[in-house]
Structure formats: C-alpha cells, structure tokens
Amino acid sequence: MKKQIFTKSIFLIGPPNCGKSTLFNWLTGFKSRVLNYPGSTVSLSKGTLLKKYNYFAEVIDSPGTYSLDPQSEDEKITIQALSKNKKSQRIVLVLDISKLEVQLPLFFKLKKKGYSIIVALTMSDILPENYQPQANILSQALKIPVIKIKGLTGEGVLDLVDAIKTYQVNPQDFPLKIKKDLSLLEHCKKIVNQSLKKNPKKIQGFKKERKKIFLSQKWDRLFLHPKFGFFIFMGIMFTLFCSIFWLATPFMDLIDEFFSWLIKGTNQALSFTPYIADLVSHGILAGFGSVLVFVPQIFILFIGISLLEDTGYLARAVCLMDGPLSKIGLSGRSFIPFLSGYACAIPSLLLAKNIDSQRERKMLFFSIPFMSCSARLPVYALLLSFIFYKQAPWKAALSFTAIYIASFLLGLISVTLLNFFFKKEKNETFLLDLPIYRKPSLLKILNRAYKQSKHYIVKAGPPIFILSVLIWGLTHYPASPHLPEEQRVSESLAAQIGLLLEPFFKLMGMDGRVGFALIAAFVAREVFVSALLLIFMITKGGEDTLMNSLLQTMTTITHQDGSLMFTTASVISLIVFFMFSLQCISTSAVVYKESGSLKFAVIQFLSLNIIAYILAVLCFQTLNLF
Amino acid sequence: MKFLSQMNTGETAKIKDIIQVNILTRFREMGLTINSSVQLLGKLPFGGNLIILSDYGKYTIRKQTAEKIKVDSS
Numbered sequence: 001m002k003k004q005i006f007t008k009s010i011f012l013i014g015p016p017n018c019g020k021s022t023l024f025n026w027l028t029g030f031k032s033r034v035l036n037y038p039g040s041t042v043s044l045s046k047g048t049l050l051k052k053y054n055y056f057a058e059v060i061d062s063p064g065t066y067s068l069d070p071q072s073e074d075e076k077i078t079i080q081a082l083s084k085n086k087k088s089q090r091i092v093l094v095l096d097i098s099k100l101e102v103q104l105p106l107f108f109k110l111k112k113k114g115y116s117i118i119v120a121l122t123m124s125d126i127l128p129e130n131y132q133p134q135a136n137i138l139s140q141a142l143k144i145p146v147i148k149i150k151g152l153t154g155e156g157v158l159d160l161v162d163a164i165k166t167y168q169v170n171p172q173d174f175p176l177k178i179k180k181d182l183s184l185l186e187h188c189k190k191i192v193n194q195s196l197k198k199n200p201k202k203i204q205g206f207k208k209e210r211k212k213i214f215l216s217q218k219w220d221r222l223f224l225h226p227k228f229g230f231f232i233f234m235g236i237m238f239t240l241f242c243s244i245f246w247l248a249t250p251f252m253d254l255i256d257e258f259f260s261w262l263i264k265g266t267n268q269a270l271s272f273t274p275y276i277a278d279l280v281s282h283g284i285l286a287g288f289g290s291v292l293v294f295v296p297q298i299f300i301l302f303i304g305i306s307l308l309e310d311t312g313y314l315a316r317a318v319c320l321m322d323g324p325l326s327k328i329g330l331s332g333r334s335f336i337p338f339l340s341g342y343a344c345a346i347p348s349l350l351l352a353k354n355i356d357s358q359r360e361r362k363m364l365f366f367s368i369p370f371m372s373c374s375a376r377l378p379v380y381a382l383l384l385s386f387i388f389y390k391q392a393p394w395k396a397a398l399s400f401t402a403i404y405i406a407s408f409l410l411g412l413i414s415v416t417l418l419n420f421f422f423k424k425e426k427n428e429t430f431l432l433d434l435p436i437y438r439k440p441s442l443l444k445i446l447n448r449a450y451k452q453s454k455h456y457i458v459k460a461g462p463p464i465f466i467l468s469v470l471i472w473g474l475t476h477y478p479a480s481p482h483l484p485e486e487q488r489v490s491e492s493l494a495a496q497i498g499l500l501l502e503p504f505f506k507l508m509g510m511d512g513r514v515g516f517a518l519i520a521a522f523v524a525r526e527v528f529v530s531a532l533l534l535i536f537m538i539t540k541g542g543e544d545t546l547m548n549s550l551l552q553t554m555t556t557i558t559h560q561d562g563s564l565m566f567t568t569a570s571v572i573s574l575i576v577f578f579m580f581s582l583q584c585i586s587t588s589a590v591v592y593k594e595s596g597s598l599k600f601a602v603i604q605f606l607s608l609n610i611i612a613y614i615l616a617v618l619c620f621q622t623l624n625l626f
Numbered sequence: 627m628k629f630l631s632q633m634n635t636g637e638t639a640k641i642k643d644i645i646q647v648n649i650l651t652r653f654r655e656m657g658l659t660i661n662s663s664v665q666l667l668g669k670l671p672f673g674g675n676l677i678i679l680s681d682y683g684k685y686t687i688r689k690q691t692a693e694k695i696k697v698d699s700s
Contacts, residue, residue, distance in 0.1 A: 015655075066655035071648065099682045102657030185659060207681065214684045226671050319686035323674030326688055332675075429649050430688035431656065434677070 008057040010049065010164060011082060013110070014094035015103050016064030017435045019122030021045070022151040023094055024061040025444065027053075027161070044081055053161040057090075063356075068109045082115075090116060090164050097121045097148070098210040100133055104188035107142065118163050119146045125153070126213055126436065131205035133195035141191050219437050223316045233320050236313070237339060240304040244297055244343040251296035259289030274482060283472050287465040290524065290586070295453050298347040301340055302449040305351065310440035315432060322430060328412060329419040331357070331430060334364055338411060341371030342404070345587045350452060353594040359422045365591050366604055367414040369582045372407035375525040379578055382529050382547065383571050386554055407579060456590075471523045471585065475516075475531075490535065494519050508577065508616040509570030509624075511559060521583050528578075569623035573616040581612035628699075631676065631692035633666040639699035640664075646694045653695075657682035664697065 010027070012020045028047030045061040062078040070076040082091070091110060095103045100121070110117055119142065124132060132148075139146040145163035149156040196202040223229055263281040270277035308314040314336075322332030330338075337351035345368050352364040372380075380403055384396040471494075479491040498505070498516030505515035517531035529550075536553045554566040582588065582605050592601035633639060640663050644650040658664065658680055667684070668677040675686045 066652070069651070071652060099657070102655070102682045105655075185654070185657075211679075211681070214679055220667075220677070220684075224668055224670070224677055226668065229670070315686075319675050319677065320670060322686070322688060323670055323672065326690070429646070429652065429691045429694075430675075430686075431649075431652060431691060432686050433656070434684040434686055 008055075009089050010057050010059045010092055011089045012059065012061050012092050012094055013078060013082060013106075014064065015066050015096070015099075015106065017433055018064065018094050018096040018099075018103065019149070019151050020061055020064065020094045023092070023120060023122065023149055023157070023160075024059060026149075026154045026157045027059045044077065049161070053158070055161060055165050057164075065106075067106065068113065086115070090118065090167075092120050092160070092164070093117050094120045094122055096123045097132060098123050098127055098213065101185065101189045101192045104191065105184045108184060108188075116167070117144055118160070118167060119144060120156075120160055121146060121148045122151055124148045124156075125150045127206070127209055131196075131202060131209045133192050133206070134197070135195075137195040137197070138191065141194055213436060220316070220434075223313065224319065229316075229320055233317055236308070236317075237336075240301075240308075241340065241343055243304065244301050244340070244347075248296040248300050248343075252293050255289065255293050255296070259285060259292075263289075278476070282476065283469045286472060287469045291457060291461040291465050294344060294346050294586070295457065297344045298350065298456050299449045299453045301343065301347040301351075302452040303445055305336065306445040306448040307440055310438065310445060312435045312437040315434050318432060319434065322432075326430065328416045329422075329424055330360055330363065330415060331355075332432075334360055337364055338368065338371070341368040341373060341411070344373050344375070345369050345371065345584060346456065346590050347452075349587070349590045349594055350456060359424070362595065362600065363415050363418045363422055365595050365600070366418055367411045369584070369587055369604075369608065370407055370411040370414055370580070372404050372579070373525075373584075375584065376578055378526045378529050379521075380575065382532075382550070383575050383578075385547070386551055386566060386571050387568055389551060389555070403575065403579065410579065471520070475520050504613070506559075507620070508573045508613070509565065509567065509620045510574070511565060514565070514574075518577070518583075522585050524586070525578065525583050569620050572623060573620035576619045577612045577616035579612070580608060580615055582608040627696050629693050630664070630666070630678070630687070630695040630697050631689050633697060633699065635666055635668055637699055638663055638665040639697035641695060642698045643696040644694060645696065649691060649694055656680075656685070658685075 012024055014020050024045060024047065027049055029050050044063070047059045047061075049055055049057045049059050060081065062081055063075065065075040065078045067075075068079055070079050082089075093107055093110060095107075107117065107119060119138070121133075121135060121138075135146045135148050145167050147156050147160045147163055149160060193203055196206055223232060225232075263285050266281040266285060267277050270280060305314070308317065317336065318332035320332065321335040325332055325334055333355050334352070337348050337355070340351060341348040348368050348371070349365060352361055352368060355361045355364065380400060384399050388396040388399070474494040474497070475492050476488050477493060479488040483491070495512070495516045498519055499512035501515050502512035505511060505518070510518075513535045514532070517528050517535060520531040521528035532554075533550055536550065536557065555564075557565045559565050588601050588605050591604060592598055595601065627642060630639075630641075640661055641653075641658060642660065644653055644660070653659065662680060665679040666676060667679050670676075673689050675688055676692050678685050678687055
C-alpha cells in the first residue's frame with residue numbers, strides 16, 4: 001500500500017482528561033481511545049482527518065501535559081513531538097471549560113513560543129449554557145479562534161475544522177501582553193471573568209455549578225469509602241480476571257482447534273513433500289497459532305480496563321492502591337498490570353507500558369513474570385497431583401492456593417529489591433486528578449480492545465513467531481520427518497542439548513529427558529506436560545487417561561542407577577523452578593519490544609532462569625537431606 | 627497552621643505554604659496555589675491517599691505529598 005504523505009498536521013495538545021482523545025475520535029473516526037486518568041497514553045496516536053471534512057491532514061493526539069516544562073515522561077513526549085514540524089502543524093489546544101482558568105496558562109506558554117493555535121473548549125455539555133464562558137468573547141481576548149465542542153454529540157467539530165482550514169495567523173498578534181502586576185493565573189482568571197461578561201451572577205453561577213459537578217459524585221461515597229472501597233475494588237478485579245480466565249478460554253480453544261485443523265490439512269495437502277509440509281504446518285502455522293492464541297485474553301482484558309477507564313473508575317482504583325503500593329516504590333497505577341499477570345503476562349505487560357514513570361515500568365516488566373499465569377496451571381496441576389497422588393484432593397488444592405499467594409509475594413519482594421537498582425526520584429510526589437464519572441461508549445471500548453490486540457500482533461507477533469519456529473525446529477530436527485513423532489523428538493537437537501546439560505539437571509534431581517521437556521517449555525510453559533507425554537511415549541487415550549498414565553509412569557521412571565527420578569523432593573524443586581523461571585519466550589519478546597531494550601530483556605531472561613535453577617538445586621539438595 | 631495531611635475530613639482550609647519546589651509547580655498548574663482553598667473529602671485507611679476538593683476539581687494526593695503542604699483553617 002502506498003504510504004500517505006501529509007503536508008499538514010493537526011496537533012492536539014492539552015492537559016490530561018480534557019477530552020483530547022474524544023475530539024481525536026471525532027476528527028479521525030474513532031481511531032483512538034478516551035483516557036480517563038493521567039499518564040495513560042505514553043505514545044502518540046495518529047490518524048487521518050475524515051474525508052467528510054474535505055481537508056487532507058494528519059491528526060496527532062498527544063499525551064496530556066500541564067505545561068511546556070515537562071515533569072513526566074509522557075509530557076516529554078508531547079513537548080518533543082510539538083517542536084517537530086513546527087511550520088506544518090496546526091496546534092489545537094484542547095481545554096476543559098470547567099477548569100478554564102487553570103488550563104489557560106498553557107495557551108500563553110504556547111503562544112510565547114510562536115505556535116499557531118486554535119482553542120477547542122470541551123466538556124461544555126456538563127455545564128448549563130447560561131453559566132459557560134462565551135467562546136466569542138474569549139476569541140476576541142485571545143485573538144485566535146475559540147470553538148466549543150460537545151464530546152457526546154460532536155457538535156462544534158465541523159466549526160473547528162473550518163477554523164483550522166481558514167485561520168491565518170496575524171504576526172501582529174504577538175506577543176500578548178500581560179499586566180506586570182498580575183500573575184499568569186490571575187490574568188487567566190480575569191479573561192474567564194470577562195468571557196462571562198463580568199457579570200457577578202454568571203461568574204458565581206459558573207463556579208457554583210462546576211463545584212456541584214465535582215461534589216455530586218455520589219459514586220465516590222461508595223467507591224472511595226474507607227472500608228468498603230477496597231472490598232468493591234477487589235470484587236471488580238476478581239470479576240475482571242475471572243472473565244479473562246473463563247470468557248477467553250472457549251475462544252482460545254477455538255483458535256487452537258482451528259490451527260490444529262489447518263496444520264492437519266496442510267500436512268495432508270503437502271504430503272508429497274514431507275520436509276516442506278513439516279516446516280509449513282508444524283513450524284510456521286503453529287508459530288502463527290502461538291501468536292494468535294493470546295488475542296482473546298488481550299481483547300477481553302482491554303474491554304474490561306477500557307470500561308473502567310471510560311467510566312472514571314480506574315482513577316479511583318489508582319487512588320485506593322497508591323498508598324499501599326507507594327511503600328514498595330510503586331504507584332497506584334501499577335496494581336492492575338501487576339494483578340493481571342495472574343491471567344497472562346503478555347496483556348499485563350501491554351498494560352504496564354502505559355505507566356508514565358520509566359522506573360516503575362521497568363520494575364513491573366521485571367516482576368510481572370513472577371505472577372502465576374494460566375500457562376503454569378497445567379504444570380502445577382500435574383506436579384501437585386503427583387505429590388498428592390491418590391490422596392485427598394484438598395491437599396493439592398491448598399498447595400495450589402499457596403503457590404498462587406507465594407507468586408504474588410514473590411512479585412512484591414522482587415519489586416522491593418528492584419528499588420536498589422532503580423533509584424527512586426528524590427521528592428517523589430503523587431497528585432492525581434479524579435475525573436468525573438461518565439457514561440462509557442461501547443464503540444470506543446471495542447475500538448481500544450481492537451487496537452491493543454492489533455498492537456500486540458504487529459509488535460510482539462514477529463519475535464514470538466520466529467522464536468516459536470526456532471524452538472520447534474530444535475525439538476524436531478535434524479531427525480527425518482518420516483520418523484514417528486516420539487522418535488523425532490528424542491533424536492532432536494533439543495534432546496541432544498538436554499543430554500549435554502544432563503549434569504546440570506541432575507543437580508535438581510532430573511535427567512536429560514526432563515531437561516529436554518524444560519527446554520521445550522520455553523515455547524510456552526504448558527508444553528512441559530505435552531513434552532513429558534512425548535518423551536515417556538504416552539500417546540493413547542483421552543486427556544484424563546493421558547494424565548493418569550503420565551502420573552503412573554512418573555512413579556516408575558528411574559535414573560540410570562535405578563533410583564526413582566520423580567520424588568517429592570525433585571517435584572518440589574521443579575515447582576520452585578517454574579515459580580521463578582522466565583520460560584515463556586513470548587513474554588521475553590514482549591518485554592524486548594515494549595521496553596525497547598534488548599539488553600534489559602536478555603538480563604531479565606538470564607537472571608530469572610539462573611536464579612530459578614539455583615533455587616531448584618538448593619531445594620532438591622536440602623530436601624534430600626531429610 | 628498545620629499540614630494538609632493533618633486536616634479532618636470535611637474541613638476546609640487555605641494553602642499557605644508548599645515546602646517542596648516540584649510540588650509547588652505541579653500544584654500551581656492544577657490550580658492549587660497559595661491562598662486557594664481546599665477541602666478534605668476523605669482519607670483512605672492505613673496511611674492511604676487523601677481525597678481533596680479545590681475550585682478546579684477533585685484530586686487524590688499521597689499522604690507523604692500532603693505532608694509538604696501547610697494549610698490554615700482559621
């Protein structure tokens with residue numbers, strides 16, 4: 001497709017929560033999302049102005065900023081992007097009409113730098129018309145076009161585009177003089193009062209009405225209740241994560257089944273050339289499958305998060321969790337990415353990338369893999385079923401819960417320790433705007449979920465795909481594709497690596513075969529179970545029968561010296577290994593893409609796996625003493 | 627004179643001093659200037675955040691940050 005070249009661009013700038021993204025959606029056709037708490041767009045959103053406006057231009061939505069002296073990373077991004085292509089840009093300064101006095105200083109700062117500005121006043125649908133500052137008076141005072149926009153209906157957007165098309169900057173307008181005895185804020189207050197026709201009744205009415213809106217937030221009495229607030233929050237989070245587990249599973253199974261069908265069909269269609277059939281079906285198609293299988297989880301998680309964000313609840317959740325998390329060097333914004341690691345590290349990392357503090361983001365990227373994700377579930381289920389084989393099920397269930405709690409604590413401990421490496425900024429502050437509650441828009445929510453899913457496929461897909469094909473190649477070659485699957489796997493390069501590394505695996509009570517299963521699990525942790533099935537040649541029967549056969553086989557597998565391989569000590573050391581290790585190649589690929597640092601991803605990968613190995617060895621050797 | 631963190635729920639006071647430069651800048655940008663009034667709407671338990679109301683909106687502030695802001699409720 002031919003790349004579009006834009007000669008003009010419309011740059012949207014304004015403080016957080018002022019309605020920039022809503023305006024961007026109206027201009028470009030719902031190609032971005034609405035943000036309800038500061039610092040949630042770290043990157044810029046770009047789109048093309050809709051054809052109906054008859055003006056060919058690129059529209060850029062920037063992260064919210066309060067000033068031109070950046071204090072956070074998202075503000076830095078905005079200022080940097082603003083200074084680029086200064087000549088071709090039309091700056092639309094988006095201001096919340098209910099907070100006009102405090103947001104107007106940004107106009108003067110931009111004007112001083114020589115930008116050609118048009119002001120869009122948003123949130124005009126929340127205040128009574130009678131008590132609103134008048135756009136025409138403001139326009140006269142500021143000597144630029146000022147247009148009121150209604151976010152819900154899009155009223156005023158056409159006028160704004162017309163102003164963008166026709167507005168010619170008059171050089172004589174610079175600079176705007178401010179009386180020396182007045183501060184910038186005082187000057188802005190004066191302008192706002194002037195736009196209310198200096199009518200004391202209107203000025204008082206404006207102030208009273210907006211305060212009423214800030215105060216009439218009856219939901220806050222419930223959501224920010226000192227006691228119930230936390231319970232409600234936990235309930236909402238529980239519902240969200242349960243829905244990721246349960247709602248996504250059928251879709252994930254469907255994708256899985258579709259790719260199984262496609263692989264089988266491709267294999268049959270290309271049966272005349274087994275090498276190519278093998279590569280295309282099990283290598284390439286399975287690689288695609290391993291990328292797409294996470295999409296339902298990402299889509300559902302972002303529907304939930306967008307819903308919370310669009311309604312305004314997410315800022316309340318941040319408020320609730322900020323106090324406890326600040327004690328370990330994080331802010332309230334980190335809680336949701338951290339917790340969603342329980343479902344899957346991939347969407348959780350995508351959430352973490354939206355955090356404005358680089359320090360916090362890196363700490364999260366490092367710690368999220370500790371959370372016990374759903375891929376570990378089949379592994380723990382097998383290993384705990386072995387430890388409590390033919391015993392009361394509650395024992396395994398209790399241990400399962402203990403593993404989940406331990407993984408959360410591990411995450412917290414790792415964050416605490418990471419404070420030594422990622423130094424806290426001196427005089428760190430936290431002040432967050434609590435936006436008003438608003439009715440969410442289904443279209444915007446679906447759009448955001450779609451965009452995030454697309455972002456994941458485009459950005460993280462290629463490395464996941466390449467690494468999956470690579471791991472598959474290692475586990476199936478150089479053996480001939482004519483050989484039975486079990487024989488191919490046991491003669492593969494990975495099996496040879498497993499044998500080569502046997503002395504290392506022996507220290508944790510395992511041999512080269514299980515070592516190979518651990519290597520194969522780098523594609524995805526749950527592969528460990530299927531790799532064991534392959535290695536021990538358990539291929540017949542339904543799923544339950546397979547699992548039972550595997551458990552029975554595990555009780556009989558021995559080392560070369562005749563001693564049992566799977567003992568309580570060796571299985572517990574395996575659990576420890578899985579708790580600490582970063583075995584998921586997809587996670588590493590996403591960390592690399594989202595952190596933008598290969599070094600960071602490699603250090604994380606190596607350090608977590610080395611720590612996991614050392615702890616597993618220590619665990620096995622210690623337990624063996626008893 | 628006391629700190630914002632020491633205010634009682636429902637109490638209104640005027641900001642008198644902000645003893646940290648970076649807070650001063652951000653507060654000013656959000657309309658929380660010296661002599662502007664602020665009402666404490668609530669405090670979250672276990673040293674959690676404070677919820678405050680100013681003329682320009684509702685905010686949540688970390689307790690440690692609130693300990694840097696002097697207010698006068700008289």
